[in-house]
Every structure is written in structure tokens, then in C-alpha cells.
Amino acid sequence: MKRRDLLKNIALTSVGVATAATGINASPTQDADLEAGKKKKSKAGPGRTPQEVERDAKLMAETFFTPHEMATITVICDIILPADATSGSASQAGVPAFIEFMAKDMPQQQTPLRGGLMWIDNQAMKRFGKKFVACTAPERIQIVDDIAYPEQAKPAMKQGVSFFNLMRDLTMTGFYTTEMGFQDLGYMGNQPNTWLGVPEDVLKQYGLTGKE
């Protein structure tokens, strides 16, 4: 059956998505499938419903954090994941922009983030008479060391600990879901492949035969 005949049998009363259905493009062999899938950037369209596309566009157009807040987020992200011999920094991987988006996408994060940024500026003012971003690197670390270790932190620092935990979470996820993060991690999947079982040397390393 031809594509247009297929289409004729799809009544067009649907929510607008039935009208341009394609026919079947399935590749019959795995070789062909492997080749088709090797294109790095997928052939995929949005893969989103119209409502989702609309919502994402709306969120993208909004700004939540002030320039000062974004500057503070950037400094904290790069303390959490700095550039090193293995990979770049959180800000080089675009983590601050990811956090800005997540604050809009999950509004329940807004107060903990915004309030946490105020908390850390307040600490900096009390200790050094200036905001966190204006502090020297050693001054910043002095504050961070008081909130980065939940099991050692003083009771008066608990709110700061919560904020730093949240920032650590978002920075880790934001970094490791980028190409830079994938390279750092050595993740090798998400591509067509043939699975032949656990490699021999790995079986040996774990004292397994593969026939357990």
C-alpha cells in the first residue's frame, strides 16, 4: 500500500498530528539499522507534543535569576566542579544556564535557590563585609568549607548545608548530562552496537565465566 493510501485511511479529525504520518521506514537488517543509527545528531524531530514545545519556549523566554545571582551561581558551580586535568569546569559545560532553566521548570526550587544565594551573601557580608562574588578565593572557600560537609557542619550552618547540597546536586547532574561530562565519565553507549556479552578480560577480572 502506498503512503497516500495509508493516509486516506487515517481519518483527519485528530488533534492535528495524524495528518502527516509517514509510512514505514523500518530497516530490515541489523546492518542497515546500525548504519542508520550512527549519525551522531539523530534524525529526530522535536519528539515533543505541541503543548510541551509551547511550554519549553515560554520558559526559555523568561529570566528568573538576576545578573548578580547568575554570577554567584557560576562561582559556586565552578568551586563544585572546577576545570582539572580530566575535564573542563561546570561553567564551561553550561551548568549555570541549566540551573536557571531548572528553576523555571521546577518552581519549587526557586525559593531554596534564591534564598540560598541570599544566605551565602549574608554570610560573606558578616565575615568579610562584601558579597560572596566580591570575596577573594580563600575567603569564598572559608565559607564553602563550613557548608560542604554535612556530617561535620555546625548546627548554625545547616541551612547553608542544604543550599550547598542542592547546588552540588544540580551541578553534578548539569555537568554529567553534557558531552563534556560524558567524556569525563567515559560513557560509551547510546549508539547502535552488537552486544556479545561481558568482555573476556572483564569476566576474568571478576572471576566469572559468563555461564553463571
Added chain:
Amino acid sequence: MQIKEEPKTYDVVIVGSGAGGGMAAYMLAKAGAKVCLLEAGGYYDPADPKYITQLKYPWESPRRGAGTTRAFGDFDAAWGGWQIEGEPYTAVAGTEFHWFRSRMLGGRTNHWGRISLRFGPDDFRRGSISGIGDDWPIGYDDLKPYYDRVDKLIGVFGSVENFPNEPDGIFLPPPKPRLHELMIKKAGKNIGIPVFPSRLSILTQKINDERGVCFNCHQCNRGCAVYADFSSSSVLVIPALKTGNLTLVNGAMVREVLTDTQTGLATGVSYVDTLTREEVSVKAKVVVLAASACESARLLLNSKSGRFPQGLANSSGVIGKYLNDSTGASRSGFIPALMDRKRYNEDGVGGMHVYTPWWLDNSKLDFARGYHIEYGGGMNMPGYGFGMGMQGSNGKYPYADGSTKPAGGYGSRLKEDARRFFGAYIGMSGRGEPIPLESNYCEIDPDKVDKYGIPVLRFHYKWSDHEIKQAKHMQDTFEQLIVEMGGIPQGRKPGPENDYGLAKPGQIIHEIGTVRMGKDRNKSALNEWQQAHDVKNLFVVDAAPFVSQGDKNVTWTILASSMRTSEYIIEQVKANKI
């Protein structure tokens, strides 16, 4: 309001395009019947680029795949979720049920785990075996030929095991286990828990020219662009459309089944066009419901008339009752031996390569039904949530050089943490059989309608002690397995304070039982052919007719039953009986 009437009378109208409706559409259209398939959601084809999320990277989503708008994340194929705007449902105070709906062609077959287990002979007669619950009006032998044909038509991999009450099928070769799965097998062997290849409807070999072969991307829940897994759209509905005998209508939210006041027979259905909000009626000689267990019950209960004051096909009053979802409980473990693993691609097929069937005798236990275990783990693609909660683990385990550091922290050590822990976690989930209870039901809420003006469902559901004790047993088993692997169970072991981690009713998305079949028309709505006792040209082919659900995910049984009922419809029509 003006009601638009389709001039044509179809041989069959089918409501719902998931596993049951897709199979009925396929069988009936192939047999030459003129079929109209109504789907409340939009069109979907996993091969059409505009819907494809397969092989997308997390950075192709601004939220990195988080579940803000889709319950299982941006890349999951299922549109819909436990809450859909404008389509509410309610629960009686003190009870709860979470109702997952997927409004799209193929329904919930688009994101399921492709776990394709046959019911075993015992699963059809739990009532007589245990004295609790009821038997089915049919047995394994009635369905076996259809399971065989479904295996061949759709494809399922697995291994012949001759395991009690876990019938083997006609299997494609299973994928080899991953590293953590070999470790689970070894641990299972040590403590007497069977672990063998999973049974998933994924093509590890070519079965026909319409479908491709799995290329191991581990993403069946995203839909497969080469049709290497089963979804109703790709494997049933689209081939059925090619016969020219099937008319698919998307955006058709069915309101009620129409009947003839004289004969009491079904004459078709009326639906709301979700785009134009116009009322449309479709005439057909046979009406087949496959809208999902709760939606089919809702439809029948809403189809009230002078002749059918309790709702259609409900002279027994049983419709809506015996609603039951699988039990579920989970635990994860950290396996120190898997720290700092060698990297290679172990994505594999979309799900586990091994599982554990129910292996114990309930007559020796304090709960009446069994469960199977599903396993997770491996060096999976990072998505939203990756690396979170690091302060809960990075202080506990020494680094490669033997040093330890306080929990939490910052700097390069966190990158080292991400790397050393990658692929070192495993997870296990039990999926068990509940006791179907008359007191667990859905009914029409007397006060509320959805945005189409259709009265909504109100749920009443509570787990019994059997399910809670079963969850306790699951937790003990998980802990035993994790420890036997040399692992450390994560978090606090769930206890009586939260029913041992037992999932809330509906959360496992395996609900069945609301339009049950049976031999006694006073206690069931359908006969052994899934045909209404009260209305002979009305059938239900989703999981609503099922008397119980075993510990087996029900999709394969929906497919086999729908195939069986479809052939019965063809025979009955040929014999002029309907």
C-alpha cells in the same frame, strides 16, 4: 447540541488502540471486516522523525530528560501520565488509586518494559488452589495456542527453562547477561533463587520485512524507530491500516455505547471529537471495548439507559469491582567490587537481560500470591538525577589510593566520585500478584465530569494484608540477594511504617479486573469469550475481563485473549449468531 452521525455502518467499532484494541483491529481488518478504531489521543508512529526521541542525548532536553511534563521523563514515548489536564478522577476518603493514562495511538504499549510473560496453568485457578479469590472461566490450554501465535506474530526472546507455572514460549535468542546480572545469577544460585533470561518482546533476530532488529540502545520506552520492539502502533495498527479495511480516528474520546431500545443490542458508540468538541456517533454491528481496564468500566457504567439502568452489561452489578494492580516494592544496592569499572558499552536491550520468576510455595508462606523480580543496573546513560545525593555515599568508601574523605565536599574529588561509582549500583523490583477484592473498585463519581462533560471515575482501593506481607518478603529477599553479592543495601530498609515500601495502588500501571469474565452471569459481566452476558454483540478485549493477574505483566495475555476473542467474533458473524 447537534450530534453528527457517521453515515456508514461498520462491521466493528473498537474503542482504544493499545495492546487489546490493536490486536482486535489487526485480526478483524485482516479477516476482511470493515473496522473503525477510535483512539482518544493523537496519532503516533515511532518511525516518524517528528516523534522520535530514541538515541537523543540528555543535552537535547533543556531539563536533561527530567519528568516535569512526562511522568517518565522527556524522552519517554508515553504522552499522558497519572494526571491529565481536564481529565480528573477522584478517590473515596481514606483510599487511593493512581490512574495512568496514555492518550496516543498504541496507548501504554509505547513505554512499557516489553516484559512478555505467559500466565501459567496455576494462574487461571488461584481460587481453587488457595481458597482465596476466584478461578478463570478458561484455563492455560485455552490460551496456549494464542500465546504461541502471538509469540510468532510479534516476537519474544527468552529461554526454555521448564520452570513450574512459567510456561516457555516460542523464543528468539535472549541477549547475554550484563556484568551485574552475572553477579546476580551467581548470588541467586548460592541462596536458591532462580535467575534466568528475561522474556521481552524485542527482536534479537529478523522475523519479517516490516520490522528491524534490535541494535541494543536500551531505550524501548522511547519507542523504536526500526520497530524492533512491540508497540501496538508499529506492529498491529499500522499493518492493519495497510489492509485498507481499517479506519483510524484519533482524538475520539468515547462517551457511551449506544444500544437499540427494542433489541438491547449495541448499535455503535458516541464520542467527543477532542479538537472540535463536536459529538459524533459511529454505527457498527459489533462493539469492542479496549479502552483500558478502568476506562472500559467507566464507559459501560456511563452507558445507562431505561433498559440498562445500572450501566450497560451490568445486570450482575460487578462492573468496576475487583479492580487490582500489581504490587511493587524496590531496593537498590551498592556493589563495592564494581567501583572503578572498565568502560565498555553495555546498554543492551531495553530492559533487564535476566529476571527471577516466582519460585516459592505460597502454602508455606503467610501470604497467598507470588511475585517475580526485575533487575536494574549497569553503566547507563546519565540523565537528570545523575550524581545527585553524592553526600550520601562518597564519604563511606575509600578511594583507589586507600584514603577516605568526609561526605559531601567539592572539587575534582567529585568528578572522581562520579567516575568510580559509575555502574556500581544495582536495583531490584518485585512485581506481585494481589488478591482481587470486591471492595476495591471504581465507580462513577456522582458529582464530577471531565472537560468533555463525561462523568469521571471515583476509586476505592486499599491493599490487604496479603500484599503487605508479600512486600515484606520482597524486602527480605532483596536484602539477602544484595548482601550475597557483597553489596550494601541502600537507604533504610522499608518496614511496617510504610507497608514495606509497597507501591500505592495504580503506581505499577498493571490494573485489571473491572469487567470480569465468568461462567455465572450473576457474578460476572462477560462470558469465557469476553462477550457481554447481557449484550451479545459487545466484547471487552483489554485487561478488564481478567479475573486475576498472576505475577505476570498482563500484556501478553491481553494480546492472546484479544486474538482469541477476535477469532470468536469472526466465527460468530459467519455463523450468523451476532
